[in-house]
Amino acid sequence: MRSAAIIVLVAAGYFAVVAPTLTWTDFSSGSENLNVATAMEIRRTGRWLVPTLQDRPRIAKPPLAAWITAALVPQSVLDALSAGDSTGCAAAYRRLMWHARWPAVVAACLTIVAAGALGWACGGGRLGVLVAVICGGNYAFLRFMRWATTDVHLTLWTTAANVFIALALLHRRRWAGWTGAGLAIALGFMSKGPVVLAQTAAPAAVFALWAWRLQRRGEARSSASTQSQRPAQKMQFVPVLVACAIFLALALPWFTAVAARFDAWQLWFREVTRAGATDLPPDNPFSYLSIFPLMLPWTVFFAGGLWMAAAAMWQRSPAAQRELAGNPNAIADSPDGRGLVFAFVFLVVPVLIMSLFRDRNERYLLPMIAPASVLAARALLDGAAQAASGSALARWGLALHWAIVAGAALALPIAGATRLTGEPWLSPAAAGALAATGAAALAAGIALSRGRPVAGVLCVTAIVMAMAQAVFLRGYANSDRGRSELRPLAELIRARCPGAVLFNYTPGRRGPLELPIYLNRTMYVLENPADLRPSTRPGVIVVAQHYRDGMPPVPADWRHLGQVQGRRHVWHAFCVPATGP
Template sequence: MRLSRDSKAILHAAAGLAAFVLWLAVTAGFRPLMAPDEARYAGVAFEMLRGGDWLVPRLDGLPFFHKPPLFYWISAAAMAVLGPSEWPARLPSILGAAVAALGLLLFLRRWADAASAKLSVLVLVTTPFFYVAAQFANLDMLVAGCISATVLLAAHASLSKAQGEAWRGALAGAFVFAALGVLAKGLIGLVLPGAIFLAWCVATRRTRAVWQMAWPPGWVLLLAIAGPWFVVMQMRYPAFFDYFVVTQHFRRFAASGFNNEHPFWFYLPVIAGLTLPWIGWLALARRGAREGRAPLSDVDWLMLIWCLCIVLFFSIPRSKLIGYVLPALPPLAYLIARAVPAAMKGPGPLSRPLGWTAALSGLLCLAAVAFVSVYVVQPGHRLRLPADVAVAPGDQVLMLDAYYYELPFNWALRQPVMVATDWTPAVVERRDDWRKELHDAARFEPERGSTLLVDTFRLHDALCVSRATWLIGPSNAVLAHPWLAQARLVAVSREAAVWRFAGSATRDRRCLDEPGVAAPQ
């Protein structure tokens, strides 16, 4: 039985998706979660699963509205099926990378040629930057996949309509992925693809295609998918809009005072270094393409504008993270693939140099994962309780002067932990760190926040109770808290330690002041 053209396309797409997922996921469970980012987002997903509240993302039991919930929904659902571990925690990023790669393959097979499509995807999935990010449990790769799919589907709809082909399904898909992008990381899931598509229409003189952005059925789809969660959160928490939209979008983009401030040109060396050795083909192409260049095609313009828009947009704010520019990698992979013939000074035998480049790049991908697994280990990962020791259901857990994002996930804690430090506003606002995250979250549920966020001077109230408390803090915490000498040291690493404090059967508030009153058990 001969397969139709559509059936073959579906089979090719399914095979491509399976291959991408297998390659991107093969080492995803080999290394522990990195703090703060991976441990934070995996912890929120774990708490969503543990607590059964699939609407409100929570960090240590408190509403965490830095980002929307799509990553947490996918990760928590994967944990429900596979159990709480590193692999399901990273599944959203793997899926985002697979969507970007598959979308690039299908788009280029239709609007460029099969050879360019295959080479572009080979470049993409063997680029160390892309590969490692696909195995990193944060929101950047997921939104990169959504943005890529939105741009490619919108361009496909425009090109199809120009040739009299069916276009509405592709445009509807673009709006669906834009909605998912909004649920993945906020307004950039809609604004960035829209800006890229608009700039492409202007550059290629497709003025009529601009009106596709106002297609009413598409906006109905987008609002129906992305709108309900935001409406429910605003109804439940009146301060949600100001915090999520104004603070986390506009203030973070325009203001200083947030973490990771870097100069405007920061992403140029980042992209150049993390896309080696493939980026070298672009350098060779510049030297080899001195003579008559062919005019840019519509696809060339799309990829060039797409790449530049992403890099320029994220270069403007002072706060920059490496993963922000991941949406620029699919078009960059195409530009590299297109540069290969020019770098070789004509259509010659390319299999050997390309094969060596792909092999070297693939080895660098695996080496990067191995390096992170061995050398980038957070303090909390070394804190493992002895085999015969466990946190009982009625015990408390309290972190001293630190918040170890990875521990609730690693220890599979049943309840949020208390965190004791100086919670005065002057201290909290000094840095954009775990204190500020937890303090901001507590504003949405102040009563619960007052229970979980313990000022150091209230430690008596938290610890002088008739149940045991597991204390986690810096290994030298006894210098700041001499009463820790009364507790039993359970586990220790170079940076952090765990103690068990028996409490006070009589609830005597002096249990931290008089050694011996609350002897450890």
Template sequence: MESKAKTRYLAVLVLVVISVGIIAPNLGQISFWDPDEARYAECARNAIKHGHWIIPYYNGHPRIVKPPLMVWLVSISSLVVGKGKVSELTSRLPSLLAGVGTVVVTFLLALAMLTSETLAFLAAFILSTTFLFYKQARFAITDMVLLSFITLACYAFYKAITKEQRVYVWLMYTALALATMDKGPAVGLVLPGLIFLVYLWSQGSLEKLKFLFYPPAILLYLVIVLPWPLLLGKKYLKKFLWENNVLRFAGNPSWRTPFWFYMVNFPTHFTPWMAFLPMVAVAMKKAREDLGKIALPLAWFAVTFVIFSVSDTKRSSYILPLYPAAAIITAWAIGKGLEMKKELTGAWRLSLGFFVGVVMAYALGLVVMFCRYVPLFTPTATAALGLALIMATFIAFTAKLKNFQEGLLLAGASALVLALGYTAFYQPLFDRYYRSPKPYCLDIKARVGTYPLYHYGSIRAHDIFYTAKGIIPSLPRGGGPQGTFFVMTRAKKLESLRKLYPYLRVVKRYPFRDREIILMKGEGKKGEETLRDNSHL
């Protein structure tokens, strides 16, 4: 018994090291890519500087599109680690910790269901080396924190109904409450609730709902969740629940995508383990009698996939909650493949061959991206290109292996190298040569100083964060503001801006990605009239 406990502790330690090793490289060196990263960072800075802890403030206005948990986490991280300074590192630490925690809980959940340390380790390893997972774990947004609490809720739910211990019911409702405070009741409560309901129905165990319906734990959920909406009042119902939950789900034609969007999106983001989907399909057919072990992950995957497929608004990150389930199902299928080698020889060869194709495509993609955006003969780029080509050649041998265990080990090693290649090589290079808005924002900040800064056209969140100024999204009609002022705009808006304010002069042009950012300066006159809102342009 002691040796088993030591084995499990060692497995958890190794998983933590692997997860941190994949997620942490250059975490504080890469600028904010996702617009929401800069929004949460800016809200956290306002919370620390101006005390906006209950209602987050962004660019001088309340922002209640999401509950404040992520803002609180970024603020606490910045106070503890950054001594009050909000940075890329302090903003992303909550996501890193949530990602590592999700990997550990996935191991514990898989262990409880599959009763195999090896398969549980494999499930957690698959999750940690899956592209969308480690990509999102490096972003300062709500998705990874949400995933960690949903995964914890699923673990607590499973333990509660199998062990019938109240402590797990308490844990389940606490996790659901924190998930709700991260992204709202639609995905924090309703989604997990439907997963639990479908699972119990599929097992003919709906009577266990009585055990889960525990008033003291439900009261704890309400105590955690209710204060914030009560403080917001009608704004919570209109702005948050209606506009950002109901309308985004069923009334958002501008984001409408086809029902089959995730049928393509999920496999591509489950890279490189998408290669084992043929193994999953064959194992589920050949080992139907053993499907009960993965009934919860199957319900988890199916409910999440269907709900977000019928939603108008679809993004890759929205189905992140099903990735732990997919990892557990894949690990179970691989375990069946090792048990039933003769029956599943064809599936093994197909999956390993598919894996080779995935790695080759990944390596080719790196080459194409480097050729387009990165000077080819910098030492780092040359090393990264060489590594990609070496990996592609190395993994090709797995297709010829007769020993499937060796093939699986090579696949795992390749997945680890691909993940490290993305976080340690690709992201820093891509950020430096193409993606980072930081250099031009810092230059604008230095040039503008204390003068007003306006924006003509749509405002980017990273502009607000990195210039550390409240950017005014409107310009007075006519001659412009009084005194000296600056305007940021894009090259495509320059002509229309000059028609409105012909006296503006160009201070500097900044090439950025596939566009050009222009800083302009003006000396305003007195007697200007109506404000003109240009934020929609």
């Protein structure tokens, strides 16, 4: 119970650190804008079963994340965005940022709790606490788990499913484990589709095969196999079948309903394989090696955990050989135990499968952060013990970790006060105060580490990462990527044409999603100016002039309202007067 309470406190601390920063940045991330724009269009149109985006069915991804976001944004916020008052709209922007993002942060907190539970399942309560701290305090988690994206919800359900699978495979609690896994995998499937199977079912099958081979070897050595064990082994498949039934009952109805109304199979095939889904070239096949910098500042321990798990999996260490020969069905708490192999398999197998597809985005690694944190936590415990015993390699590993933490505590505030990254993020006084606080935390942590090395590393690293994420977010919010390049154009359209119908005329390209968010209006796709029909309301047509391709031809009677400079486009707004009766 004590470990569980600490894990919950860690999750609450993550919320306390991240929640105040949710309104610092505009809606400028493409993946977040997709979800938020879809959720707002659900509220405007009432189309919950088959959501639309730009008045077209949004069926490429299942809608669970959009449903959650749409359900939790108050109607008063949407009404304020639709009003013409610029002052009220500015306040509504901030409220929308909060209400769209706080569910994602709650999902992140629940993921931390689930990661702690995974650590407990793999090695006990102490390991669970370490895993919770490492999971919530790494660069990837602090960077990506704050946005209202489908990846955040997928990460939660994937981690929860892996906890239940660990209960089934490591602790022999098959009914609770497999039924819970079936439910969580179904919710993950409704968040982002079949990728959840590569992150849960596929590694479960690999680990089960490895454990079966381990058991067969042990039985062959100890001659412990008996005929009476075979019926019990057959009954193990019944909970798995029940889990499959739960999954099918929850995950398939929406896809079945959509397939009955739309020709969706080819679209889903493209979304899964990414073949033809985008005109961008394939990403680097080794892109997912970015998990090493994404695990900062815990990269040293993460690398050590990978090495230990690989040695345990192939029984290359003396401890693993002793476990195999002595009790093949035991759950070892040592670094060579099955829990470590479980985390290794649930990290490596999904990464290998995902590497076979052309799109390899860093945020796709989020569901693997929990098993990666298990590996890092196990290596931290082992490294601290070995360092106390005089191991030079373990001491060098701890020293390197402290060097990384010192860089985040001291170098990042100093860089934020200079022009190394463009405009300064911080004033010299603020940078000095943060650097001094970081130096004091480092000194206290090093002193604490002399008697309690694990506690010193955990506490100081968590404090430094909390400071670092605030510094980074402040700088990101003031950068071009942290600000919406189309928000000024939205404010211009609201002021000049408050009741106009919004169109996007950019042949072959999807319209910008920031405008439907900031204006709370549906943006209709206009493939050809001749398709513009008479209307009793004026129209605003947004046109993207690509720096390379130039602007598509526009009719002479379109009145130019204004333009804004973007990173890759010049965005123009044209007005067409009402032409209907």
